[in-house]
Amino acid sequence: MALSIIESCVNCYACEPLCPSQAIAKADxxxxxxAKKCTECDGDFADPQCATICPIEGAILNAxxxxxxxxxxxxxxxxxxxxxxxxxxxxx
Amino acid sequence: xxxxxxxxxxxxxASAPAGGCSxxxxxxxxxxxxxxxxxxxxxxxxxxxxSEEAHHFYARMHVAVAPACNIQCHYCNRKYDCxxxxxPGVVSELLSPDQAxxxxxxxxxxxxxxTVLGVAGPGDPLANPERxxxxxxxxxxxxxxxxxxxxxxxxxxxxHIDEIVALNVDHVTITINCVDPEVGxxxxxxxxxxxxxxxxxxxxxxxxERQQQGLEMLIERGILVKVNxxxxxxxxxxxxxxxxxxxxxxGTFLHNVMPLIAEAEHGTFYGVMGQRxxxxxELSDLQDACAGDMNxxxxxxxxxxxxxxxxGEDRGQEFTLDKIDVLDIDYAAAMEKRxxxxxxxxxxxxxxxxxxxxxxxxxxxxxxxxxxARIAVTTKGGGVINxxxxxxxxxxxxxxxxxxxxxxxxxKVENAYCVGPDVCPAGEEKGTVLDAILAALDDCSAVLSAxxxxxxxxxxxxxxITPSGEFAMDEIDEAVKGMYLQLIEQGWSGxxxxxxxxx
Numbered sequence: 001m002a003l004s005i006i007e008s009c010v011n012c013y014a015c016e017p018l019c020p021s022q023a024i025a026k027a028d029x030x031x032x033x034x035a036k037k038c039t040e041c042d043g044d045f046a047d048p049q050c051a052t053i054c055p056i057e058g059a060i061l062n063a064x065x066x067x068x069x070x071x072x073x074x075x076x077x078x079x080x081x082x083x084x085x086x087x088x089x090x091x092x
Numbered sequence: 093x094x095x096x097x098x099x100x101x102x103x104x105x106a107s108a109p110a111g112g113c114s115x116x117x118x119x120x121x122x123x124x125x126x127x128x129x130x131x132x133x134x135x136x137x138x139x140x141x142x143s144e145e146a147h148h149f150y151a152r153m154h155v156a157v158a159p160a161c162n163i164q165c166h167y168c169n170r171k172y173d174c175x176x177x178x179x180p181g182v183v184s185e186l187l188s189p190d191q192a193x194x195x196x197x198x199x200x201x202x203x204x205x206x207t208v209l210g211v212a213g214p215g216d217p218l219a220n221p222e223r224x225x226x227x228x229x230x231x232x233x234x235x236x237x238x239x240x241x242x243x244x245x246x247x248x249x250x251x252h253i254d255e256i257v258a259l260n261v262d263h264v265t266i267t268i269n270c271v272d273p274e275v276g277x278x279x280x281x282x283x284x285x286x287x288x289x290x291x292x293x294x295x296x297x298x299x300x301e302r303q304q305q306g307l308e309m310l311i312e313r314g315i316l317v318k319v320n321x322x323x324x325x326x327x328x329x330x331x332x333x334x335x336x337x338x339x340x341x342x343g344t345f346l347h348n349v350m351p352l353i354a355e356a357e358h359g360t361f362y363g364v365m366g367q368r369x370x371x372x373x374e375l376s377d378l379q380d381a382c383a384g385d386m387n388x389x390x391x392x393x394x395x396x397x398x399x400x401x402x403x404g405e406d407r408g409q410e411f412t413l414d415k416i417d418v419l420d421i422d423y424a425a426a427m428e429k430r431x432x433x434x435x436x437x438x439x440x441x442x443x444x445x446x447x448x449x450x451x452x453x454x455x456x457x458x459x460x461x462x463x464x465a466r467i468a469v470t471t472k473g474g475g476v477i478n479x480x481x482x483x484x485x486x487x488x489x490x491x492x493x494x495x496x497x498x499x500x501x502x503x504k505v506e507n508a509y510c511v512g513p514d515v516c517p518a519g520e521e522k523g524t525v526l527d528a529i530l531a532a533l534d535d536c537s538a539v540l541s542a543x544x545x546x547x548x549x550x551x552x553x554x555x556x557i558t559p560s561g562e563f564a565m566d567e568i569d570e571a572v573k574g575m576y577l578q579l580i581e582q583g584w585s586g587x588x589x590x591x592x593x594x595x
Contacts, residue, residue: 014160
C-alpha cells in the first residue's frame with residue numbers, strides 16, 4: 001500500500017515536508033516516494049497529504065496506479081478544452 | 093550599466109533640501125508621497141517597487157527559492173520553468189538558500205544600485221518558510237545594506253509575522269484580488285488548509301480571512317504593506333474598488349492594480365478558457381477610480397520571480413549559477429562602493445528636487461480646457477530620456493494636462509525595433525515589429541527618445557504620433573511638459589483617449 005510520484009512532477013517541494021512518514025525524498029529527475037515507508041497517511045490524516053497539496057494533475061498515483069488528481073480536477077480546465085487549445089497552438 | 097548620475101558634482105547639492113517633491117510624483121494625487129510620514133518616506137525612498145521616482149535609479153532582484161505553493165490561482169500554471177518569458181511565477185533556475193545568498197552578494201557587488209532583495213516565488217514564500225527565511229537570515233547577516241521584502245498570497249501570513257519582524261523585512265506585498273468569497277471562487281479553485289484541499293467559495297473565504305488578518309497584523313507591527321491586485325475583466329473589475337477602500341482603511345501604503353496576463357500557451361485556466369485581460373484604458377480607468385482612496389502604483393513591470401536589475405530590465409542571465417560559482421566576492425569592499433554610489437544617486441536626486449522646487453509654480457502649464465496628451469518616453473534609467481527608439485523594449489507613458497504631468501504606466505513590446513546595436517530589421521519583420529510598437533502607443537500623441545531613425549519616424553508620424561529626439565538627456569517630466577507645449581503650439585488636436593485605447 002503506497003502512493004507514487006511520476007515524471008510529471010515539477011519538483012516544487014510542497015509535498016515533502018507534509019509527509020508524516022518521511023517517505024518523500026528529492027531525487028533526480030523528480031521527487032520519489034519510498035514505498036516501504038509510505039502509509040498513504042493512514043492513521044495520521046484523512047487525506048494523503050502529498051496528493052492533497054500537489055498542484056500537478058496526474059503526478060501522484062494511488063496503489064492501483066490511478067491518478068489521485070485526474071485531469072481537470074485541480075485547474076478546473078476541462079480536458080477537452082485543454083486538448084483544443086493545445087491543438088490550436090500546434091497548428092500555428 | 094550606464095549611470096550618468098555618478099559623475100555629478102556632489103558638493104553643490106549638499107545644501108539642497110531633503111525631502112520635498114519627487115520626480116513624476118509631486119502634486120499628482122495618484123502617486124503623491126507628500127502626505128506620508130517621514131519614517132515611511134525614508135523606508136521607501138530607495139525602493140524601486142514602492143517609489144515611482146526611485147525606480148529610475150535603483151534596482152531590485154528576486155531570488156527563486158520558494159517553489160511550493162499552498163493555493164491555486166487561475167492565472168498561474170505551476171509548470172513554471174521558462175527562460176524566455178517575463179511574468180510573475182516564471183523562473184528558469186530554482187536556488188537553494190545558500191546559492192541564493194551567494195547570488196545576492198554577487199549581484200550587489202556588480203550592480204551597486206541594487207537595493208532590494210525580494211522573495212516572490214515561483215510559489216509562495218510563506219509556503220516555503222524555511223527556504224525563504226534562511227535566505228533572509230544570510231543576507232541580513234552578510235549584507236545589512238540590502239532591504240528585504242516578500243510577496244505572498246497571505247494564506248500563511250499570520251503564522252509568520254514574528255519572523256518577518258525579527259528579520260527586519262520591512263516591506264510585504266499581499267496579493268488580494270477580492271474580499272468576497274463568491275468572487276474568490278472564480279479566481280481560486282482551491283486552497284490547502286489544515287491538511288485538506290478546500291475548493292470553491294469555502295476555500296476562498298479562508299484565504300480572504302487570512303489575508304485580511306495578516307494585513308492587520310503587519311500594520312500593527314509597523315511593517316509597510318503593498319497590496320497587489322490582478323484586474324480580471326468581468327470577474328473582479330468593479331469589485332476591486334471595494335478591495336481598494338478596505339485595504340486602504342486598514343493602513344495599506346500602496347495599491348498596485350495589475351492587468352491579467354492570460355494566453356492559451358501559458359496553459360493557465362484563464363488562458364485556456366479564453367478569459368481576456370484588460371485593455372490599456374480599462375486598466376488606467378480602474379487605477380484612477382481607486383486613486384481617490386490611496387497611493388496607486390503604476391510603474392509595476394510584473395517581473396519574473398528571478399528578475400535582476402532596474403525595473404524593466406532583466407539581467408538574470410548574467411548571474412546564472414555557473415557564473416556566480418566562480419566568483420570570489422569581497423563584500424566589505426562592495427559595501428563601501430555601494431555606499432558611495434548610493435550617496436551619488438541621492439545627491440543627484442536632491443539636486444533634481446531643488447531644481448524642480450525652483451521651477452514649480454501653482455500656475456497651469458497650459459490654458460485651462462486644453463485636452464490632455466499622452467506622451468511616451470524611452471529611458472534606460474536615471475530619470476532622463478537616454479534610450480534610442482530602436483533599442484527600447486518598453487515605453488513609459490505620461491499624461492500632460494494643464495494641471496501638470498502624471499505617469500500612466502509602462503508599455504512593453506516583445507521586440508525592440510532594431511535587431512542588434514546597429515542592425516535594423518529587414519523586410520516583413522520590420523513592419524510587424526513596428527506595428528506592435530504603434531499599437532502599444534496608439535493613445536499617445538508623441539514619443540520622446542534619445543534618437544529616432546528615419547523609417548520609424550515617418551511611420552510614427554503617419555500614425556499621429558510625433559517623434560522627437562530633441563529632448564535627449566532631458567529629465568522626463570520637463571521633457572514631457574516641453575513636448576506638450578510644442579504640440580499645443582503646433583495646433584495639435586487631442587486624441588480621444590477613450591476611443592483610441594479600446595481594443
